Amino acid sequence: MLEDRDRRRLITVLAVVTAIDVVYWIAWYADRSLVASNTRSAYYEFENAFPLADGWLALCCVGAIVALRARRPIALMWLLLAAGAGVYLFSMDVLYDLEQGIWWSSGAGGVIELGINLLTIGVSLWFLRWTWLRRDALLYDLSAPVAPRGSVAADNSGQ
8 A cells, every 4th residue: 555655755755856957947048157067068058958858857747746646557657757767867977977078177056066977867766666666556556446457456356
């Protein structure tokens, strides 16, 4: 069974991730110096490739929030998609940062970038673990006391 406290905590984390994502991009387009780790044009071009992927992450988080609040099994899908999007964004960002030495040659901006990277992978892995450990509860305990007809749980209910 999925505890209400666990559901509320996850919804809060999803909302915070979405808010950080949106605020970051507002700051990027309003005043890049607030969030940019580097001032090279190649860095700006690289960062400008991320809004769509970050938008997908935000959409997945919002989808998970809506599904969790409605106690719908599709929350499992949205949570796994959000976690996968986070791992992908982490991977793309870290590869560039390592290749370009962003963490070590960009002063405080590089340290902030490293923090963002660590937070991204940490939250993404937490989403994956949280979701996987509660997958049965997400699929079967959210919306109805009986598993959907034709599901594995329904097929095993007579045993």
